[in-house]
């Protein structure tokens with residue numbers, strides 16, 4: 098595994114069929130599954146490790162976001178990564194004021210709860226794609242709206258890269274793997290599986306044809322179950338998976354998305370209706 102810190106060096110080493118896995122580090126099996134997927138399909142696997150300050154709000158967890166580059170480097174090497182691109186904030190943002198905004202798909206849900214978040218994500222992903230010039234970039238579907246924003250950015254700006262969105266990895270009890278799960282207290286961790294349970298419950302009902310009232314009733318019930326179990330629900334909603342616009346009644350391919358706070362930890366998850 099080679100660790101690269103500068104844009105110039107990254108550009109110089111990028112060759113053959115390149116697969117890029119953009120990350121903020123603190124690896125878990127979800128990240129590793131993206132690296133393995135990239136390994137299967139690429140000559141050169143590049144994993145970026147960059148805790149991107151511009152996607153965190155002023156009161157969010159940028160400072161305390163888990164960082165352990167040595168451990169991450171070992172895990173990346175084991176997963177078959179060739180290059181770990183780990184630039185400094187200065188290297189990525191020195192003297193830079195250009196911002197990528199993807200209106201519409203960025204505005205609701207996470208975009209409404211975390212103003213500026215998706216500008217930060219789109220801007221850094223655009224930079225990373227321009228630096229590593231991958232043939233394919235790999236993202237996890239756990240961040241469903243992020244996937245929709247990146248898909249729209251790449252399409253609208255004619256960026257010459259393929260995108261692969263990979264399934265969410267879950268713990269045995271259904272909790273979606275996330276670097277932020279380490280923040281959960283033991284009591285909150287034991288409540289966390291309820292999110293996936295409610296998503297599955299709604300998804301199985303939403304496979305049938307439902308009225309607007311029936312759809313709303315199930316969503317309201319899930320919100321109440323979560324609220325009764327100490328969650329503070331930001332949103333629990335049925336959306337069109339591509340545009341992220343809300344939907345009144347479900348159709349196949351739609352997604353149910355949720356964000357809820359347990360203590361000081363904000364969890365997000367989603368499920369697609371099959």
Ligand code: PAF
Nearest residue numbers: 119120121149218221240
């Ligand atoms: O999903 C993440 O870890 C980040 O949002 C990403 C895509 C690496 C951009 O910083």
